[in-house]
Amino acid sequence: MxxxxxxxxxxxxxxxxxxxxxxxxxxxxxxxxxxxxxxxxxxxxxxxxxxxxxxxxxxxxxxxxxxxxxxxxxxxxxxxxxxxxxxxxxxxxxxxxxxxxxxxxxxxxxxxxxxxxxxxxxxxxxxxxxxxxxxxxxxxxxxxxxxxxxxxxxxxxxxxxxxxxxxxxxxxxxxxxxxxxxxxxxxxxxxxxxxxxxxxxxxxxxxxxxxxxxxxxxxxxxxxxxxxxxxxxxxxxxxxxxxxxxxxxxxxxxxxxxxxxxxxxxxxxxxxxxxxxxxxxxxxxxxxxxxxxxxxxxxxxxxxxxxxxxxxxxxxxxxQLTLTESGQPPMDQTIPALKGPLTLEVQQLDYQYPATAQKALAGLSLTIKSGERLAILGRSGSGKTTLAHLLRGDLKPTAGQVALNGVATWQLNPEISQYIGVLHQSPYLFHTTLSNNLRLANEQATDQQLWNALERVGLKQLVAKLPAGLATEVDEAGLRFSGGERHRLALARILLQNVPIVILDEPTVSLDPITEQELIETINQQLAGKTLIWITHHLQGLSLMDQVVFIEDGRLQMSGSPQELAIHNQHYQKLLAIDRGI
CATH class of the missing domain: 1.20.1560.10 (ABC transporter type 1, transmembrane domain)
Known part of the structure; x- marks a missing residue:
């Protein structure tokens, strides 16, 4: 047996x-x-x-x-x-x-x-x-x-x-x-x-x-x-x-x-x-x-x-777990600090979870240049979130490579947080003060820096009206704030973190259309000049992106600027029609 x-x-x-x-x-x-x-x-x-x-x-x-x-x-x-x-x-x-x-x-x-x-x-x-x-x-x-x-x-x-x-x-x-x-x-x-x-x-x-x-x-x-x-x-x-x-x-x-x-x-x-x-x-x-x-x-x-x-x-x-096997670099190997404009290079990327027979991603290749705004489209389960984890180095590719200025992203952990930040679809606020929640991104941030970040995301007046201001105790999961407010607080963390690359993992999926549009505009204004990677299955706000790629069953199906795809790509045209309810 x-x-x-x-x-x-x-x-x-x-x-x-x-x-x-x-x-x-x-x-x-x-x-x-x-x-x-x-x-x-x-x-x-x-x-x-x-x-x-x-x-x-x-x-x-x-x-x-x-x-x-x-x-x-x-x-x-x-x-x-x-x-x-x-x-x-x-x-x-x-x-x-x-x-x-x-x-x-x-x-x-x-x-x-x-x-x-x-x-x-x-x-x-x-x-x-x-x-x-x-x-x-x-x-x-x-x-x-x-x-x-x-x-x-x-x-x-x-x-x-x-x-x-x-x-x-x-x-x-x-x-x-x-x-x-x-x-x-x-x-x-x-x-x-x-x-x-x-x-x-x-x-x-x-x-x-x-x-x-x-x-x-x-x-x-x-x-x-x-x-x-x-x-x-x-x-x-x-x-x-x-x-x-x-x-x-x-x-x-x-x-x-x-x-x-x-x-x-x-x-x-x-x-x-x-x-x-x-x-x-x-x-x-x-x-x-x-x-x-x-x-x-x-x-x-x-x-x-x-x-x-x-x-x-x-x-x-x-x-399958051992104390001696680790994905981390050897203790005597140090990864030099990355300088200059940061470029993410994805080369023939494959990823497969051990428990599944089908690859989550297969043969994916793309280049994300410094300051570029890229939207990654795809249905639920198409491999978008898996790609986001690979880009940030949370996963190690089965084959191929994801490199940041030539260094594999999985080798940069835990230093990857100095280069790439993530705005999730369900940002979490902890049961502590508002200032402590914001300082998760930067422990050394001063109160003035916190207020500046809140002003940039449109929450300064709201917090100023609270009796305790920055010392206000946040309920578990931040339930005293609305969905849009929680996302703006998460965006304030990104601003305090001040990383050159930001991954937006469907941050507007649970918001109403008006709040969604306002948040999209705020994100684009406040993160100007940074590299944005927008993971989404909605088309709202994509006109602000430089490039759009579409992933289907783990493979790259189409890519191009939103304007080019809207004119020449029938599949993208169909998605636009569905999104607009036509």
């Missing part, structure tokens, strides 16, 4: 197995003793009931079974509690170490982690993958090893009474322990993979379409989106239903095999311990009743084996 191959070269879980091996062995022993006591309790109870029903001549004849029944009756919950306490303590110690190692890895490679993983991958690593490994032991490893230990013990015990019957039970128990789990693993592997792909696809599409919900409404295509989303949901529900039907059918067959085992055991004990009542016949109920508690030990094995597909993905993702 693939998971065993991953364990051989695993650097996350295996080191801790040896470190906590005593607790691991104790947890497995206590798990074995839990089911042993449960089976022994039923064994003694069956013998005791049969022996007592035979009217023993002396109460001392059943005294030992009475004591053993009491002992095993107390031992079962005690061992169960101790096993749960030990196993969960072991797993929690293991996962705490894994989380610590994960945080250390992310801290060392924080900036360049996005080169290999999307934001969802980060969240998955922090919340899902570590939890999956926790379940790997609690729901798969511990139950499986405990069941195998009981299997060996039962076969040896029955073989001591009869070697041929021990061999027969070896084969019958093997159906539950090996055949059903292997069947579940093979039958549901493809379905589980399909379910995972569908869930990821739904999450991605839902996120993109929620962010772009205004476009769906304005284009009057909400019904189209809801129909497509419902179809995907129904497909996922069908896959889940198929998995559940298989599980129910398999679990029923497992119970049937256990019923067969009970009948076979009843037949063998009737043959092995003959008699109408009393004597050797007292052992019949003992052996038959002992089989029932073992159902709880063996029945979960199929589900445990089936879930190894989930654990395999988590283990593989974690092992």
């Amino acid at each position: 693939q998971i065993f191959k991953l364990f051989k070269r695993d650097s996350w879980v295996r080191p801790f197995l040896k470190k906590y091996r005593r607790s691991l062995i104790l947890a497995l022993f206590l798990g074995f003793m839990t089911y042993f006591c449960a089976a022994a309790l039923m064994f003694n109870s069956g013998y005791l009931i049969s022996r007592a029903a035979a009217l023993p001549e002396n109460i001392l004849i059943i005294y030992v079974p009475i004591v053993l029944t009491r002992a095993f009756g107390i031992g079962r919950p005690v061992f169960r509690y101790a096993e749960r306490l030990t196993s969960h303590n072991w797993v929690l110690r293991l996962t705490s170490r894994l989380r610590l190692k994960l945080y250390q890895t992310l801290e060392q490679d924080a900036v360049f982690f996005k080169s290999h993983h999307q934001t969802g991958d980060v969240l998955g690593l922090l919340s899902n993958d570590i939890d999956h490994l926790e379940n790997l032991y609690l729901r798969t490893v511990f139950p499986t090893i405990t069941a195998w230990s009981l299997y060996v013990f039962i076969i040896i015990g029955l073989g001591w009474f009869s070697w041929w019957f021990g061999l027969a039970m070896l084969l019958l128990f093997a159906i539950i322990i090996f055949v059903f789990p292997l069947w579940s693993l093979l039958a549901n592997a493809a379905r589980q993979e399909q379910q995972k792909v569908l869930k990821n696809q739904l999450y991605t599409e839902l996120t993109d379409n929620v962010l772009g919900v205004s476009d769906w409404i304005f284009s009057q295509r909400t019904k189209e989106y809801l129909t497509a989303h419902l179809a995907n949901e129904q497909h996922l529900a069908y896959v889940r239903q198929t998995l559940q039907k298989f599980d129910h059918r398999r679990d029923f067959l497992v119970q049937v095999v256990f019923g067969l085992l009970t009948v076979v055991l009843l037949g063998w004990t009737s043959f092995r311990f003959p008699g109408s009542h009393g004597g050797a016949a007292n052992w019949i109920a003992a052996f038959v009743l002992a089989i029932f508690p073992l159902v709880d030990a063996f029945a979960p094995l199929s589900q445990a084996a089936e879930e190894t597909n989930i654990y395999q993905d988590s283990l593989q993702r974690l092992n």
Whole structure:
């Protein structure tokens, strides 16, 4: 199995197995003793009931079974509690170490982690993958090893009474322990993979379409989106239903095999311990009743084996992270400060997220000269935002290069903030004073510089009227300010940062048309002379740009000045007509 191959070269879980091996062995022993006591309790109870029903001549004849029944009756919950306490303590110690190692890895490679993983991958690593490994032991490893230990013990015990019957039970128990789990693993592997792909696809599409919900409404295509989303949901529900039907059918067959085992055991004990009542016949109920508690030990094995597909993905993702691999330049390598006019050069750029089969960007080439105003158009999911991350150096290209005056932008982190600033579509204001929010861009800025920046973005009078002025406490996320005001405050940060290149990542997408136009005019006035890179899917304000490029499915489809495209490019003409509602 693939998971065993991953364990051989695993650097996350295996080191801790040896470190906590005593607790691991104790947890497995206590798990074995839990089911042993449960089976022994039923064994003694069956013998005791049969022996007592035979009217023993002396109460001392059943005294030992009475004591053993009491002992095993107390031992079962005690061992169960101790096993749960030990196993969960072991797993929690293991996962705490894994989380610590994960945080250390992310801290060392924080900036360049996005080169290999999307934001969802980060969240998955922090919340899902570590939890999956926790379940790997609690729901798969511990139950499986405990069941195998009981299997060996039962076969040896029955073989001591009869070697041929021990061999027969070896084969019958093997159906539950090996055949059903292997069947579940093979039958549901493809379905589980399909379910995972569908869930990821739904999450991605839902996120993109929620962010772009205004476009769906304005284009009057909400019904189209809801129909497509419902179809995907129904497909996922069908896959889940198929998995559940298989599980129910398999679990029923497992119970049937256990019923067969009970009948076979009843037949063998009737043959092995003959008699109408009393004597050797007292052992019949003992052996038959002992089989029932073992159902709880063996029945979960199929589900445990089936879930190894989930654990395999988590283990593989974690092992892709190492403390020694980093996208950062070597410590002894220093990047010289960039001087003069800054030119961004994109050469045959390819980028592909590891979790996806399709490239987010492919063969993209363009040049952004100093002082140029470039608009990057494209639908949601076309690769615009990915390109913005690559331009700023947050991502490392899969192939090709993004260079600022000949230096790869990903190598400039964290110094990239000296050259490139970003105005996001949802600027965030923190729960602190207004002056602290503005000084995020420049810690050394004076109050006069703050007021100058506010005046340039048209907010000086608004802030001056506030009782505390710059010392005004901002609500969490800046909810006391309107959307346009929050964007202007973000623009003030850009002015205080005073970088030569500014990326505008759809900053007006959530604003009404009037506020949007006012913000566009303010941005163009206040950022005059700087290099502007406008990421958008709207055409409002594009006439102020020097160059427009259109990205479709990660590829450059058209480029030129807004005036040239409006005259000669039919696709751009169509976009203009749609944007104007013609």
